[in-house]
Amino acid sequence: MKYINEIEKRRTFAIISHPDAGKTTLTEKFLLFGGAIQTAGAVKSNKIKKHAASDFMDIERQRGISVATSVMSFEYKGTLINLLDTPGHKDFAEDTYRTLTAVDSVILVVDSVNGVEEQTRRLMEVCRMRDTPVIVFINKMDRDGKNRFDLLEEIEKELNISLHPLTWPINSGKEFKGVYNLNDKNLLLFTPNTKATDADLLEMDDLNTPLLDEKIGEKDAAILREDIELIDGVYGQLNVEDYLAGKVAPVFFGSAVNNFGVREMLDNFIRIAPIPRARPTTVREIKPTEDKFSGFIFKIHANLDPKHRDRIAFLRVCSGKFERNKYYKHIRLDKDVRFSNPYTFLARDKDVIEEAYPGDVVGLFDTGNFKIGDTLTEGEKFYFTGIPSFSPEIFKEVINKDPMKTKQLEKGLMQLTDEGVAQLFTQFGGNKKIIGCVGELQFEVIQYRLLQEYGASCEFRAQPYYKACWLTSKDPKKVDDFAKFKSNNIATDKDGYTVYLAQSEWFLNTERTNNPDIEFHFTSEIHKDH
Known part of the structure; x- marks a missing residue:
């Protein structure tokens, strides 16, 4: 206490x-x-x-x-x-x-x-x-x-x-x-x-x-x-x-x-209004009054400052005290990380802080270590649960309009999709890139930001997909065989997991019936638990 x-x-x-x-x-x-x-x-x-x-x-x-x-x-x-x-x-x-x-x-x-x-x-x-x-x-x-x-x-x-x-x-x-x-x-x-x-x-x-x-x-x-x-x-x-x-x-x-x-x-x-409350994790409930620090990343924002190619990961402190320059355990990567310039925010103005307490939101400079839902602790292994991720509803292929800027386009796509507003799927050895979003406006924002922040111009071509499904099976060979057989509808997500892009509900139901040993999941959450 x-x-x-x-x-x-x-x-x-x-x-x-x-x-x-x-x-x-x-x-x-x-x-x-x-x-x-x-x-x-x-x-x-x-x-x-x-x-x-x-x-x-x-x-x-x-x-x-x-x-x-x-x-x-x-x-x-x-x-x-x-x-x-x-x-x-x-x-x-x-x-x-x-x-x-x-x-x-x-x-x-x-x-x-x-x-x-x-x-x-x-x-x-x-x-x-x-x-x-x-x-x-x-x-x-x-x-x-x-x-x-x-x-x-x-x-x-x-x-x-x-x-x-x-x-x-x-x-x-x-x-x-x-x-x-x-x-x-x-x-x-x-x-x-x-x-x-x-x-x-x-x-x-x-x-x-x-x-x-x-x-x-x-x-x-x-x-x-x-x-x-x-x-x-x-x-x-x-x-x-x-x-x-x-x-x-x-x-x-x-x-x-x-x-x-x-x-x-x-x-x-x-x-x-309530003071900071306890939070569920994969292991137990974490109370804010616990002595040891823990927290999770709920948002990633690229380029808060257009002059710098920075990304900021937003961390909610759940228990204990967060301290600047102290080492914490990044559970998913299983490595120790520390932050020399953690920020609190007043809209655009950022102030470096020495410490933060439960309820506080801290901005951490990120060079690509973080994903939404990542948990930091003082060593104990658990994940905070209940952070939703959604199956996209609209799919579009990215068409590069300026081949000289291919590198900038790829970097921009990686960083913007890390923020969690869209998901990136690649097909045919990485030659075809497809973005999946929940709404049309996101494509506009992505196109605008790719141009403004990365100097990359692209357009989108609609794809005839209905749902993205992550595939798992107790027998990994089953997933491999399915992927070979259905190669036109198979993509990988950013983490290299196999995804089936179904053209319609009918196709999806047919494949589920024909492949009882394969599980079709609508979010990528499943891989966190494995």
């Missing part, structure tokens, strides 16, 4: 949402409260496109979407907050799912105008699998959206979670007047296009005060009193244990772009 004070100070969470629900804006407001950035990049006029602190790559700035999860650390009221931003776009869901393995809780942003959207559902399913505690922020209350009660009902039904409002809105759209804080019994008044200040905060012993009628008008005051009476009757006090078990999600209303209702959520977040 040496580091209990450090552990109790930390909160590590991710913000998840459907694209355009306001996640990047909310991230920015958190950083403002933490004093991590001085000015918000609120885009008031389209002429000044200041980019948000958490969007790294040019393509993100051009398209206004986050495609790479970034990590930001800041301090707020004596609490050290590690915030992991996640891509909202569905083609990058894989990156988001992996990030969710590295956090202890989640803030889900829902757009009050559009309600629950497809991506929100998929992300919540992942939170469900792990019983991750969730807080819901209903954003864009200053726009004409759905009725507040209908919205709660929709979220409960669609996401299969019980909600518990901790703030409550007064109207919405042009009539939006503010939020009432049920926990602190005060009212925050909203004025469009201005930041909320302490002057806008009204402390009230109870809602029957005439001050309420004076500030928001008799009609709205009457509705608010009625709403709050109903909410108190239905919900009562929040049971924090139910929230921590992932059964109940506290709800806050606001407008991130106006920085409204955000602080109320942040204050409650540091009060109730």
